[in-house]
Every structure is written in structure tokens, then in C-alpha cells.
Amino acid sequence: MPLVFERIDAAPVPPQARQHWVRMRDGVRLATDLYLPEDHATEGERPDGGLPTVLIRLPYDKNSKYVYSDHIAGVFTSCGYAVVVQDVRGKFRSGGRTLPFLREPLDGYDTIEWIVRQPWSDGAVGMFGDSYYGFTQWAAVASEHPALRAIVPRVTTVDFNATVRRWDSETARTGKPVWLEGIEYYAHHWVGNAGYEYEPDRTVRPFIEQYEQVFAAIGARSTWFDLLAPGHTDVLHALGRHPFDARPVPVLHCVGWYDNIGLPNMRDYLALAVRPAWNAVQYLWAGAIDHENYQLDLAPVAPENDHGADEEALKRMMAGYTGPAVEFFEVFLKGTRPASSLARVTWELGHAGWRTAESWPPPGAVEHVLHLGAPADAVRSLPGGTLADEATEGEESVQWAYDPESPVPSAVPDSFAYLQHHPDVADTVARDDVLVFSGPALTSPLDLAGPVTLDLHVSSSAPVFDVFARLLDVAPDGSARMIVRGQTTVRQEPAGDETPIELGHTGYRLRAGHRLALMLASSDYPMYLPASGSTENPWTVSVAKPSTQTLRTGAAAPSRLTVTTAPPMAG
Template identity: 70%
Template structure:
């Protein structure tokens, strides 16, 4: 790198390439660059297998441990040096005898972010990127802002504490009962004998260092981008936020494309949920072999257009997306042009219809006002139930037990006589108050089956400062493509804790990281009359029998 730090890098070359040869007889080929912090040679990222698919299609693959991780030199600090290191690595690639001077980038999560960092560097050789299950600004998932912000994603903060101490990874299980919560991590750092610099910038008070300097990638020269989104990814909301922001920028919108599957962050599929010994690609090589085409081939097709020029732009659908339980579709935009907004009014007055006597009414706003309450008890937090939200489709637990808790408010809709297809953004508008000055609202939209099991469709959460919040609070539930089948019902859950996935509220003005004795609170939801609350869904007008059976073209 420009400061002399060396980054460990593997290069995979195709056996044959284009007609043009370099001075050493190497084929001049485009390169696919991957810059990641998870050990480029680990089975977790299986890049020998991924590279084999790319090189078979005539691409060189360059895989690099980022600065400060595994075999790479330098201090272990995420984000800050990625624009410069991305630029310098691309500069090194185009000087290699096998390079044709064109570079694309590929990868998930943090190595989706390193693609955006390279875009911000504006290296002229970077011609296309394929960021998967990622977002431009991971810090947005960690901050607790008011009057309406997000609860702190504790599971995400743990990632920094585990991965960003030094070159290695520290796997430990904190004592979830320890208070204050920050001491759970202090115990681990004392045992390790080192600290995570980035954890210290996020807790107990958030320090916004991204972007620390330089150009925001969205303000850079537009580069063709294929967003690969997972409807069940735990960061689908910020990822789709990136997509929708770029859709409002004509220069970017012209060159951005969407691939969205019914997958989670770790590429487990709804069609296989829960994973079994036969279908778990993390442990079964045969399952990995079956998963790789969906993982790699959309990127190959994209690079064939923008790096090789062997396919036409007209062959790429602007949006290729999976309708969960109903196959793959394409559309000229996202949401699909035919999708319409549908409102479900929450009604706390009409009892005896659904779980806990509460229901969703899709017909009209309730004329009369009503209210329902739920409590927050810091001594009896609502359990997350999902053991790992990065791989929620691996376990795919039944969330129905949450609906029987006194501290969870549940609304249900009627059993469907025909399929209901969700295809676009989802949101919940609430008129809600609290006995606490600051409170959290966690929302889960569920598919309640005829067998009584409830499985997630989407989720969202807000942290509200009562004295500064607007009269109504919008909870962004992200985007999805999902079919509710006949006989199934929508269920909507509201609670004020989700532990250990999220940092518990203090119930006061105290910092939740350092609170020793959090205070209980009561939340009141208003429905109907002058204070309506509503669930806003984007739906297809009718089931579409015409759909693509696979998420990618056949080679």
C-alpha cells in the first residue's frame, strides 16, 4: 500500500483467456477483486470454490485480507483505510501482465462495504461492483439517536468485539445476566488482554467516524452495481435503503440493478428452511456445490456485460427477485410497476378475533378510538428466539411462543382465502406513548400458518424519545418479496425488548450501556378514531403465474 503496509493477497488465474496475450504469454483478462476481513483461505468464505467458478468463465480472481486482519499487516481498525487500500490494490492489479486493465468487485457484508469504499476512491479501472447483503454505512445499525432512531443492535456490536481486536478472531460467550451490559464485554477484553478499538468507538457512546474523510461513494462517479439482497438478511433494511436512495439519483439509477432472493445473510434459503444435514452448505460440500451457482452466476452475468462486453445490457433485467414460496420474477423496476399499496388498520377494540383478542382489519379505518397496552420488564426481557439473526433461515424457529407473552401485543388478520403477494416496502405507522422518557418498539411481521407456527416475514424497530417524538411514529420494516398462502394469516407483534439481539432499554434517561438497574415501563398504543395506527404493505394485485424458475440465466 502507499504507506508500505503489505496486504496478503491470493490470485487465481483462468487456464485460458481472451485472444490477447501479455509479454509473458498470460491471457489479458479482467479481474474480480474481493477484499475481506474473514480469512481469505477459510472454509467460512470458501473462495477456492468461488474462484473456480469465476476462472472457469475467464476471470482472474484476486482475494485479499484487509489491513490488520489475518495475514495482512497494519493496525486492526475497520473502515477507515478501505478507500485508499482499495485504490492501491486496483492499481496493483492493472499493472499485472495478465490484466486487461478492467476490474470488478464482489462480496458479502463487510466485503460489500469495501466495494463501496473503492467506488469512493474513484479508480478509473473499477468498472462494476456486486455488493451482497451489505450496506454503505454499517455504523447506522449501531447508533441510538433521538427523537426517533434505532435501538442499539447488540448482536452487530458483538461482531466488532469478536472480529476487530487484532489479526485473529475471539470466540466467547458473554454472560447475558451481567449488568451493566458493557461489563459483559469488559470481562472478555480483560480475558483477552486486548481491546477492540472500534467497539470503544461505538460503546458506551456512539462516535460517528464514517465516512471519516473523503468522498461519499454515492457522490462519486457512478459505477454499474448489482445489489444482491436477501429478503431475510438482518441488514436488508439499510441495504434496500441504499438501493432506493440511488434510485432517486438519475446517474446511478441508470446503472443499478437488483437481484433479491429469499435468503439470509449467510445464504441459507427459505426453500430449505430450516437447514438440515443434507442442505446445510456450511457443513455439507454437496450442499455448497448446489448453493454456489445462485451465489456466483448472477455476478458472472453482470461482469460479462460490464467487464467483458460478451453480453448486452438489454439482457439484464433491472430487477430480478424471488417471491418467497412462489418462485422468481423479473420487473422493469422495484417495486414492480404493478404493485399497489394496501393498508391494514390496527383495531384494539374488536375482540375475540385472533390472538389475544386483537386483529388487523384490511377494509377501513376503525371509526372509534381504542387503546391497548404492553409492558417492558427489564427483569424478564422478551427473548430473541433466533439464535443467530445472520443465519435465521438455518434455524427458522417458530416464533408463536412470543404471542402468548403478556409483554407482547399481537394483532392478527383473517385466514386468507387466496394468496397475498407482498412485493415492495413495508411500514408500520403507530400512535404510541410511554411512561418512560425513552422507549423502544420492536415489530415483527409474521406468517401464521394453519398449524399454529409463526415464522418471520419482516421486522423493524425504533427508539423513541417521548418528549420530542412526532404524534405518529413510522417503523420501517424494510422490503420483501413473499407469498402468504391460502389458510395462512398475517400476524403483527409489538414489544419493547428483543434480547440478546438488541441492547435493553434503561427505561430512563440513563445510557442503556451503563445502566445497572433499568426501570420498567408501560407503552400505550392508540388505534382508530383521531389516533389511527396502520400497517402499510406493498402487494401485487393478483398472483402472477408467469415467473422464472431460476434466479439466473443458464450457461
């Protein structure tokens, strides 16, 4: 049966925007929309000295409903900004080769240079946007254009390649499972100027052949997908200067607790916190949102609250989405407010509202270690084994199976929009190839405020294996919903003892009567590619091998969960 796909082409330019063709230094022209405030309707020279500009550079069609640039522009123009929105090179209306990352520093510089030469510009530029168009901000920072005064990168990271790089070195004992969803992104959005929607035939083996079918049907390939699957390339090396080595620019990092790249996003913030010049001008906004800006307070999302489908829901969402950037730009683009008016950290405690702090984790937060106990019970459904303050004497162990023909299913069809579904995973926890450990029901709220880490004593019958961990909130009715997650790939050689797993950062209140639980498994498909069960490449292996994992715990082999907690707060 032939593969069915939908080609997504450019939507019409909205009437309130004027499209320009901005020439890059190599002659390629990029499609660029200009939005001006209603009282600055013409593009001529301004008697008041011009307007500061908010620049957005993205690959998802600047005029699509998906990115709602017209709504974003409406917010900023109403606050007295010019707004420039651009299709990046090789995407939708823009010319040039369809290849992500590599030209963004130069193209960002050239676009800013075009802006400051316009009669309506006052010479100050800020940048805004999510995901890839957060990356284009970091690329522009690397280019060091003097007019770039502030950036607001949301749910993004400076190095997207690191999210899909399996091993950081040839000798590393731990690495990352193959994030199929993340690599597949390039086969949807970076095949040519258009985008493509389709569902691969998941029954085809080896897995790489699923995408050969896709490219054959479309009649074109994604160069970047070919570099990543099954190999990889080094994005930052290709960019030249690392953005963190460039001139510091004020940054408002916008992190989502449920964002599937929230961990590398937070790493960016923490990496700059130890660089005094950067730390002096960086700020953190962290909310209980996912990559697509769905909110925990509305999850699972009802149709009337789905901003991806409902126009009124989008309007309601817009204030919280753009509000932090408006305040930030008032300080660093307009200069109408002092920097002291901004909180250094603004963060959401899930189920309990917003907080401010001078640093992250917030002052007063402490680490709390919970030891995995009663492992023989962990193969049963909730509550399973225990999470306790003290390790049991000696050593205990438990085994669980990995069957590549029956992998543990991913919780949602699209982890970028996790909170759209925010599923109860209790049935998954009850599988016999999953372990679960639970703490006691809480008699008072427990506030998580900082990183969550896991240290396991784990081995396998396979030379290479995966471990997937989810921290869960188990309600009194037995439903279990994810708080944070992490995963690792482990090689038996070189030999090691403990296996660390970062589960990311969170701000989350476990309410009275709820309990904390930890789920462990060895697969998560189709979000991640199933392990080969051998040293063979999981992309190209035709028949993967099953394996058995062994977890050791107790005082002699202390497998443990470490959460960062803050004293309960009112609200």
C-alpha cells in the same frame, strides 16, 4: 469462572492460489491470493491481452472455510477471470493496524493499481462479496480508480455505522434500539489480526462489563467497539468522499429479504435510483435469503443442506450465489453480452419463485392499509386483535408491559443466519408482554412486493422506550413465522403523535388459508440491548426500570400497517 474463548487464526493458503504481499502507499503489505484459470497457470504476460479480474477484499481470513474463497474463485476462473482475494489491513496475514473502514478507499485503490500493472491483467477490474466485503467495494468506488468497471455488493450497506447509530440527531424523537449483536461483531472480529469466538456472561450488569471481561480474558481490546459502545463515530465522514458522489460505476445490488441489514441495503439502491447517472447503471437482485445466504425454500435448514457445514451443500449453493455476478461481469467486464440482456430487477417472490421487473417495487404494486383493531384482544394469543381495511370509530387503547428482568427473547441465536432456524414464534406471541393483531384467513394468495411500514400512536410511562415489530405469516396449524421486522426507539420529548417504523422490503406470497399478523413488543434480547427505562445509557445502567406502553388506535388515532401488494401471479 474465567471466560472461555477460541482464537481463530489464518488457515493454509490453498494449493491453487499463490499468495503475494501487496505494498500499500504507506509501506504496509497486505496478504493477497491470486487464482488463475487452469489454461493460464503462469503469471506471465498473456498473448491474448490478459484477463479481467474479480477482486474480493475481506476481514474474515481469505483462506477460511467460512468465506469459501477457493470455491468462489473456482467459479470465476472457470469463466475466464483472474481472481484476487485479499485480507484487509490488520486482519489475519495482512499488516497494519486493526481498524475497520478508514483505510479501505486508499487500500482498495492501491490494490487495483497493483492488479492492472500485472502481466496477466487486461486492465479491467470488478469487485464481488458480502457484508464487509461489500463495503470495501463502495470504498473502492469512492477512490475512483479508473480500472474499476463494476461491483456486486451483496447483503451490505454503504454506511454500517448507520445500522448501530442510536440517534441521527440530538433532537430526533425516534431512533434505533441498541443493536447489541451488530456492535458485538466488532468485539469478535476486530480485536486484532485473529478472530475470537466466545459467549459473554449475559448475567453481568451493567452490560458494558460483559465486554470488559472479554477483553481482559483475550488480553486485547477492539478500538472500534470502544468507539461504538457506548459512543459512536462517523464512518463516512472519515472516508472523505461519499461513494454516491463518486464517478458512477455499474452496480448489481444483491439484497436478502431476510438479511438483518436488508433495509439499509435497499435504501442504498433507492437513493441511487433518484440520481440519473447512477440509476442508468444500477441493477437489483433480491432474494428470499438471509445474511449468510440460507434460503427460504430450504428453511429451516437440514444438516444435508447446510452450506456452512456440508461440502456438497456448498457446491449446490454456489451456482445461485455467484451466477448473477457472472452474468453481470460478462456485460461490464468482458463486454461479451449487451446490457439489454440484463433485467433491471430480478426478485424472488417467496414460496412462488423468481420474477423480473423494470423497477422496484414492480409495476402494478399498490399500497394496502390495514388498521389495528380490537386492541383489548391483542394481549391474548393468536389471533389477538384485528387487521382490517377500515378503522373502527372513535379511539381504543391497550397497554403492555416491559420488564427488563424478563425481556422478550430473540427468536434465533444469530440473526445473520435467521433462515437456518426460521422458527415458529407462536409461543413468543402468546406472552403477556406482547401484542398481536391478525387479519382473516386468506381465501386466495396475497403477494407482498415492496416496502412494509407501520404507523403507531404509542406512548410510555418511561421517557425513552423501544418498540419491536414483526410481520408474521400464520399458517392454518397456528405456527407463526416472520416475514419482515422493524424497530424504533422513542423519546417522549419532543412530544409527537405518530411513531413510524420501517419494516423493510419483501417479496413474499401468503398462501390460501394463511393469515397476516403483526406482533409488537418492547424488547428483543440478546439481539438488542434492553432499554434502560430512563434517560440513562442502556450500556452503563446497573438496574433498568420497567415501563408500561400504551397503544391507541381507531379512527381518532389510526394505528395502521401498510403493505405493498401485487396482483397474484401464476406459480
